[in-house]
Amino acid sequence: MLTLNHFLILSFILFSIGVAGVLLRRNIIIVLMSLELIFNSVNISLAAFAYYLQSITGTVFVVFNITVAAAEVAIGLAILVAVYRTRKTVYVEELKDMRY
Amino acid sequence: MEQIFFYIFAIVAVASAIAVISVRNPVHSAMYLIVCFLQVAAIFILLRSPFLAAVQVFIYVGAVMVLFLFAVMVLDIGKESFGEHMHSQAIPAGITVLGLLAVVGWLISKGKITVPLGNYTEEVLTKNTEVVGKSLYTQFIFPFEVVSLLLLIALVGAIVLVMKEKGKGAGSTRS
């Protein structure tokens, strides 16, 4: 029998992997992908809560979450393209000066 | 039966998620992320929300990842070298993540559901497309509008960010 904890633990493992990706990787694209991973882990736990607490709110929030994630990706990639045009790099440690 | 499927999906999802943050080629990363998203969609089906699964595949796999791949290809981002891959921040970051994992794992195992249960039966949740639609347009109409506005702003913002300035042309931005 699947319990809520199964889903929560899976969600949390994915969340930790996402955090690790954000902290460990230098490539902005991978960092953005790790952010998507975090969004997804949150979606899993929200959907699991919706199912096990018999309420629709979690499902609705997943829909909002996905929308926000899509917006975030659009903006993030646009910033990435703009940064790449001016600096010719995608590595975060090379993007340390504000002034350019 | 369900448990077997859950474990298959969960293990593949975790393995591909680890691959996302560990392989050096961004395109391979994106591929593994697609695999991970598909597993998450399957887990949504286990959670009796086919609508969420379809939306997950449609938006994440069908649109977001295509955008990622498009960006990787347009910018011609090559492989990372090993030195860039393992940097000085690696050990503290790893310790932090493991600590986080331990703490929240302990919290999850000790946690109990104390909130009152909702009033949706399982049959309603299984055919939840209609229920989701109804609550989106009644109970959550205000957040829904805000989110759609956010999406519009993001769309316009993305276009503004990548648009080359008029008059300058392509030559000047490249220099």
Added chain:
Amino acid sequence: MSKKGFDLFDLVKKVLFTDFVKGLTVTLGYNISKSITMRYPDEEKWVPYRRFRGMHTLNRDENGRELCVACELCAKACPTGCITVIPMEDNSGRGISDRVAKVWTVNVVRCLFCGYCEDACPTRALRLGREYELACTDFSCTLKSREELLVPQPVPESIPGGYVVKSKFERTPQGIKVVPELSKYKKRSI
């Protein structure tokens, strides 16, 4: 929309996809019309007009004597010099005169089928016939000798030509030949 301004008629045309439908009707018309492809080697073969200048042929008169008198005018008239004539004299009666060709060869690879030789011929012995399947696999067949050219071509002079006939494959030791069946012809514009 053109730069001159807003054109309502143009917009209506675009909304109703009129140009698209016009194009579709044109292609549908072609789709149901008859194909003009000639199914050349297997089923059909083109019989050229009399004016066609194909493979050389040497004629005989009614009594079966060679018309060629080996005057070498054809060899002189030839712009590429591909015709070789070596005359000889005998009175065996194989020609219309005592002077006959000992050797009469044409190098088909060099010939450009201009028809000057046929114009130069005083006895109408030499004609450019209607044989056009000249492909072969080695150089030995590029030099056509008198003996080969004296064999009458499959399309006789009396047929006006200019139509498609049924054809069939015939296997010979030299290879596969496309033989026209001259009785079964149909007029077809090409």
Added chain:
Amino acid sequence: MPDIATLLEILLIVVKVGVVTMILFGLPLPLTWLERKVAGHIQVRLGPWRVGPHGLLQPFADMIKLLFKEDIVPYKADKLLFNLAPLLSMVPAFAVFVAIPFGDSVMVPFINKEVTLYISDMNVGILYILAIGGLSIYGLILGGWASNSKYALLGGLRSSAQMISYEVAMSFAAVGVVMMSNSLSLLEMVKSQSGSFLNWNIFYLPVGPVWFAIFLIAGLAEINRIPFDLTEDEGTLAAGFHTEYSGMKFAFFMLAEYVAMVTISVLSVVMFFGGWNAPLQVPVPIPPIFWFVAKAGALIYFFMWIRFTLPRYRYDQLMTIGWKILIPVALVNLLVTGFMRI
């Protein structure tokens, strides 16, 4: 332990999946023949003629040729993705057919059981189809990227941009059909169009034809057929994303392309032309599957007819049509449909 009835159900599903897969694997053979025949006759030629009567065996000859061709992997290509890409484009094309209803239930004589002519009736059927259909893009993008070739990469890039642009218009068309039929399930969609042909969604005036036009144009762009085949534009890109592919991998791409064409035509039949419903009540009993196949076949012929009628669009024209014409028209149409359904 599951009982006999459950086992029979599972067996039935497996058999149905197998049959549909076999049909889809076999279908490109006659379709290539048909396409070449249509091409020939529109250009006042004959098309395939030499292999078998009327060239009917030509697809088999082609298949044998492709089977025995050397399988070339370019130098410095990404081997894993290069080999995976044809599969990635083929599997989603096949997976779409899980949700498509070919007909209502029929009695099967031997096992004496009602068998439905669809594999599953999902309550999010149309979303599933759009989502899975969108996945086939990965074969194109990754194939183009993994080939390590300029032409292939450009083809892949073009296809991804094209896909994102036209996916929006296509989803709007699907939303319009959902509004007209009041259901996300394809089965319900067909049932709502039963009766005479006036109940079909395409005759839901005035919005039905517009939705159909949007869906058709976006669908043509999604499956990369002329006039929108910018991804394999031989004039500028050699062969686009499959420039470096040969042999069976190339055949897989072709297979995926033809199956996608079948998908779009079948989907149009389900969404706009009333599925297996007869256009008029006829006294002679005609099996409903006949109507389905006939409508789908007519649409496939229409796609081929378009292919040999229209020239290819330029890339900027393609984007203009997608973003500046189709999407605004779809939005306005959505509004009109909404007012009509109140």
